[in-house]
Amino acid sequence: MTQMRTHQCGELRPEHAGQTASVCGWVARRREHGEHLAFVDVRDHTGLVQCVINTGIDVRSEYVVRITGTVRMRPEGTTNADLPTGEVEIGDCEVEILNEAEPPPFPVSERVETDEGVRLKYRYVDLRRDRMQRNLRVRSVVNRAMREAMYRQGFAEIETPLLWVPTPEGSREFIVPSRKMPGSFYSLPQSPQIAKQLLMVGGFDRYFQIATCLRDEDLRADRQWEFKQLDIEASFVTQDEVLEFVSEAVLDAAEAATGERPPPIERITWLDAAERFGSDKPDLRFGMELVELTDVFASTEFKAFAGAGCIKGIRVAGKADELGRNKLDALTDKAKSIGAKGLVWLKVTAEGLDSPVAKFLSDDEQAQVRKRLDAEPGDVLLIVADDRHVVRNVLGTLRNDLGRPPVSEGPYRYVWVTEFPMFEGTDDAGNPQPAHHPFTMPFAEDLDLLETDPLRVRSQAYDLVLNGWELGSGSIRIHRSDIQARVFKAMGISDEEAQAKFGFLMGAFRYGAPPHGGFAVGMERLIAILAGEDNIREVIAFPKTQSGLDPMSGAPGPVDPKQIEELGIRVLPPKRD
RNA sequence: GGUCCCGUGGUGCAGUUUGGAGUGCACGCCGCCCUGUCAAGGCGGAGGUCGCGGGUUCAAAUCCCGUCGGGACCGCCA
Numbered sequence: 144m145t146q147m148r149t150h151q152c153g154e155l156r157p158e159h160a161g162q163t164a165s166v167c168g169w170v171a172r173r174r175e176h177g178e179h180l181a182f183v184d185v186r187d188h189t190g191l192v193q194c195v196i197n198t199g200i201d202v203r204s205e206y207v208v209r210i211t212g213t214v215r216m217r218p219e220g221t222t223n224a225d226l227p228t229g230e231v232e233i234g235d236c237e238v239e240i241l242n243e244a245e246p247p248p249f250p251v252s253e254r255v256e257t258d259e260g261v262r263l264k265y266r267y268v269d270l271r272r273d274r275m276q277r278n279l280r281v282r283s284v285v286n287r288a289m290r291e292a293m294y295r296q297g298f299a300e301i302e303t304p305l306l307w308v309p310t311p312e313g314s315r316e317f318i319v320p321s322r323k324m325p326g327s328f329y330s331l332p333q334s335p336q337i338a339k340q341l342l343m344v345g346g347f348d349r350y351f352q353i354a355t356c357l358r359d360e361d362l363r364a365d366r367q368w369e370f371k372q373l374d375i376e377a378s379f380v381t382q383d384e385v386l387e388f389v390s391e392a393v394l395d396a397a398e399a400a401t402g403e404r405p406p407p408i409e410r411i412t413w414l415d416a417a418e419r420f421g422s423d424k425p426d427l428r429f430g431m432e433l434v435e436l437t438d439v440f441a442s443t444e445f446k447a448f449a450g451a452g453c454i455k456g457i458r459v460a461g462k463a464d465e466l467g468r469n470k471l472d473a474l475t476d477k478a479k480s481i482g483a484k485g486l487v488w489l490k491v492t493a494e495g496l497d498s499p500v501a502k503f504l505s506d507d508e509q510a511q512v513r514k515r516l517d518a519e520p521g522d523v524l525l526i527v528a529d530d531r532h533v534v535r536n537v538l539g540t541l542r543n544d545l546g547r548p549p550v551s552e553g554p555y556r557y558v559w560v561t562e563f564p565m566f567e568g569t570d571d572a573g574n575p576q577p578a579h580h581p582f583t584m585p586f587a588e589d590l591d592l593l594e595t596d597p598l599r600v601r602s603q604a605y606d607l608v609l610n611g612w613e614l615g616s617g618s619i620r621i622h623r624s625d626i627q628a629r630v631f632k633a634m635g636i637s638d639e640e641a642q643a644k645f646g647f648l649m650g651a652f653r654y655g656a657p658p659h660g661g662f663a664v665g666m667e668r669l670i671a672i673l674a675g676e677d678n679i680r681e682v683i684a685f686p687k688t689q690s691g692l693d694p695m696s697g698a699p700g701p702v703d704p705k706q707i708e709e710l711g712i713r714v715l716p717p718k719r720d
Numbered sequence: 721g722g723u724c725c726c727g728u729g730g731u732g733c734a735g736u737u738u739g740g741a742g743u744g745c746a747c748g749c750c751g752c753c754c755u756g757u758c759a760a761g762g763c764g765g766a767g768g769u770c771g772c773g774g775g776u777u778c779a780a781a782u783c784c785c786g787u788c789g790g791g792a793c794c795g796c797c798a
Contacts, residue, residue, distance in 0.1 A: 172758075180755040193758070204748085221756055229758085246749060248730060254759070255732050255747075260790050313798045333797090360797045361721095480723095480794085567798095580798050678791095689791065 147209060153190020155214055155228045164233060165211040166192060167241070169271065170202050171251070183238075185210055186251075188276050193223075193232040205244040205251065205268075212236035259680070264694040266685055278682045281400050281674045285666070286353060288399035289373050292392040298349040298375070303338035305331055305355065311644050312580070315359040317368070325711025331357040334663060336580070337648050339376040340620060343659040344651045348378035353666065362689045364678045365612060365668055369687075372615065376661030382603050382619050386559055389607065389617070389662045393669065397555065400673040408557040408607070416560050417532075421539020423563070426611030427556040431457050431546045433538050436526065439511040445503040447485060451528035457538050458516040459523040459545050463490045466523050474541060478527065483537040487526040491518045543611065550610050551675045558608050565589070565600035566633075574635030579604040581630055582648075583618040584660070590626070597633045607664065614669050617662030624652060 144150065148167045155164065168187035175181045181196045185208060194210045202208055212233040223229030248265045249257040251272055262269040269275055290300070306329040309316060316330040332338070334356045342350045354374040362368065375388060390408050398404040409427075416425045419432045433455045440448040448454055459466065466474075471488050478486040489498040489512070496509050504512075516524055525541060527534045565585050566575030575597045577583065583602040585593065592600045603619035621627045627649070631641045641649065667679035680686040687693055707714060 172760095174757045174760050175754080176757065176760080177754045180757085182757050182760085184758075191758095195756085197755085218756065221758085223758055226758080246730070250731060250748070252759080257731065258727090258790075260727095261731080263790095314796080358797065361795085363797090364792075366797070577798060688789085690789080692789090694789090 151189040152185050152187045152192040153227060155192050155231050155233070157216060157230050159214040160216050160231060162214050163211065164214050165209060166194075166233065167209045168207070169244075169251075170204055170206045170208060172204070173202060183208075183210075183236075186271075188280075190227055192228045193217075193226075194236050194238075195232055195234045196236050196238060198236075198238070200238045200240075202238060202240060203244070203246070205247050206240055207242040207244065209239040209241055210236050211239075260688070260694055263680075263686070263688065266695050270684065274681070275684075278670075278674045278676060279684060282666075282670045282682050284399045285396040285670050285673065288396040289392045289664075289666075290353070292395040293351040293373075293375070293388075296349070296388055296391060298351040298377075298388075299347055300352055301342060301347060301350050302352060303332070303335040303342075303354065307332045307338070308647075310337070317357050317359050320710040320712050322710055333358050334372060335374055339374060339661060340582070340648065340656075340659065341651055343376055343378045344654065344656045348657070348659075350377070351375045354663075362687065362691060364680075365671075367667065367679060367683060367686055368691060370679070371666040372663040373666060374661070374663045375617070376659060378657040378659040380658075380660060382561075382605065382660065385617060385619070385660050385662055386605065389615075389664065393557070393607065393614070393664060396669065397673060400670075401555075405555055405557055408559055410559040410561055412562040413560055413564065413601075414562065417535045417539075421535040421537070421542060422611075423560055423606065424608045424611055424613045425558065425560070426543065426547055426608075427558055428548060428552075428554060428610055429546045431459065431542050433457055433535065433542070434515050436512060436515060439508060439515065440528070443508060444505070445500065445508075447487065447500070447503075448528045453531035453534045454526060454528040455534045455538055456512065456516055456524050456526040457542055457545075458518060459525060460519070461521045462523050462545070463492075463521045466490075471523075474525070474544075477544070478537045478541065481537050481540055482533050483527050483529055485527075486537075486541075487528075489524040489526070491520050491522040491524065493520045496524075547611060550612055550677045551672055552610075555672070556610055557614075560606040560608055562586075562601045563604040563606070564598065565593075565602040565604075565630075566597055569598075572635060575633060577634065578602070579616065579618050581634060581636075581645075582620045582627070584621050584626070585630070590629070593629050593633045600633075603660070605662075607662075609669065609672055612668050612672065613665070615662060615664040617660065619658070619660035622652065622656040622658050624649070627652075 148165045150164045150166055152166050152168050166185055168185045171184040171186040171191055173181055173183045178199045179197050183194045183196055183202055184191045185194055194212065210233060212235045214231055215234050217230060217232050247268050249261055251268065253273055306319060309318060309328060309330040314333050316333060319329040319331065321327045321329060335352065335354050339350055352374045354372050355369065356372050357369050359368060373392060377385060377388065394405055411425065413423055416423055421433050434457065436454040436456050440454050443449050475486040487500055489496045489501065491513065501509065512524065518524055527537045563578050565578065565583065567578035568576055570576055579602060583604045586601045586603060589600045604616065605618065606616045607614040621630065667682055670682045671677065671679045674682055676682060685693065685695065692698065
């Protein structure tokens with residue numbers, strides 16, 4: 144195989160018996176039986192192989208060794224069925240210690256879960272463990288599958304700059320002070336959004352890149368400052384065609400990672416997702432859908448429900464015994480913390496509905512509720528009455544809290560969410576705020592609503608969702624200045640302001656921008672789910688902790704005051720109080 | 721910016737509720753014994769700022785305050 148080794152540890156099988164083999168790796172374990180017999184398990188990323196040492200050489204955990212010997216069948220009765228290489232061993236071993244090692248700070252074997260802070264401090268040891276070997280190799284397989292899918296579909300891979308110009312909209316950016324122009328700064332891109340649209344103007348009608356993106360926002364299980372996107376943009380395409388390009392890459396990646404190709408990705412409109420799941424990233428792995436009850440209580444006597452804009456309920460099947468008063472109170476508090484005025488709970492019994500508010504509901508209302516929600520004795524029904532968006536949000540959150548499995552538990556349920564609203568609420572001045580970004584193309588048939596009822600305009604924006612995690616989003620962009628002007632106007636952005644904020648993109652669009660659209664897939668999120676992890680740090684070689692530190696390197700660290708001086712900036716003393 | 725959980729030899733845990741000697745378990749580590757083990761086994765040993773600082777108390781791993789570190793979530797992430 145190479146000059147140092149003829150085989151990898153994990154590949155040795157009975158068919159190799161009789162061959163002379165050299166393997167290289169780390170000492171996983173040794174079992175000594177006196178001076179003349181020791182078993183040493185040597186590990187590389189392919190697995191373990193047992194080496195029989197008769198020369199009394201002293202090797203210890205994690206020593207790096209090269210062992211040369213004869214592959215042979217193990218003696219009768221000593222095979223190890225738990226080990227892929229368990230029928231064979233390497234005998235007559237000559238051991239070469241390539242490097243000694245201190246005992247590892249935590250076991251490299253997987254039997255005990257080690258504190259993540261310790262793992263990150265010694266990440267180079269952690270990476271030797273099966274879990275990280277598996278995860279980062281899944282990542283590699285996914286990268287490759289996606290690249291190949293994009294090449295196959297005629298896309299060109301083009302890199303865009305990391306040093307970009309600060310942009311006023313969107314997430315907080317990391318900034319880089321300029322040495323040549325003290326007081327001016329570059330920003331590290333939140334995404335190559337503008338650059339890839341400029342590539343469309345430049346005639347690269349199918350572009351992709353596995354792009355580094357940086358966002359200086361607080362970290363979560365599914366968010367790191369630094370992450371990768373499969374970034375795609377194409378010209379002269381429809382929304383359906385963009386969805387096809389992305390589907391192909393994602394399904395190829397899933398197939399490459401899991402061995403099984405998922406079925407074609409289903410679609411749901413944003414409105415449907417909101418009404419049925421109370422979320423724009425619905426987790427389709429479980430039911431518990433939101434059920435419309437507004438009409439049931441159209442003329443109710445119950446004050447909490449009377450006159451409410453929207454009433455919906457969910458059925459928590461079979462949890463009546465489990466959800467005691469304390470837990471129901473906690474759910475009520477949670478509902479209130481999200482903005483509900485209250486939460487009505489009803490326990491279904493053989494006799495009827497058991498609830499503090501049952502006496503305010505008519506027999507007919509009770510019967511209707513039970514029927515709509517398919518209620519069975521032992522269920523708990525949760526009902527919220529409020530503005531429609533509050534009801535969706537509260538019940539959507541409770542649905543997830545009560546029913547959602549860990550993200551990495553199968554089955555994989557991919558879904559496209561389409562027809563997002565163009566705007567989402569209004570700012571303090573009453574101007575509609577873009578749900579995606581202000582360059583998103585509205586539906587042609589909704590264009591006239593821009594001037595009359597902007598909050599009802601649907602946009603050609605779409606998200607890809609997997610098991611309740613947003614994998615990515617994209618849109619068809621506005622390429623015509625007259626439509627862009629109408630959108631800016633609807634948002635209350637003046638021509639001068641638009642020019643100041645988005646000038647150079649708008650400028651480029653004057654020179655023949657083709658119709659175009661694209662998408663970006665969050666690589667770590669997809670890979671984490673495919674690898675069975677519910678935290679993206681597990682699929683990143685050297686991630687940051689939640690506070691943005693790297694326990695291994697110590698980053699961030701101080702710099703020489705001269706460097707600060709050279710950049711023409713000054714560090715303020717730490718804040719008091 | 722906020723809410724909640726965690727921090728005890730190298731690792732994983734128990735001990736904290738109800739204050740009483742760093743008290744215990746498993747793994748690892750070091751030494752000795754052991755020729756068919758495989759989470760080898762036997763005997764012996766070393767290893768502790770109970771994250772850190774302050775307070776209460778005769779007495780603090782344990783109670784209180786602060787702080788640092790880790791994690792989950794809300795805000796935030798067009």
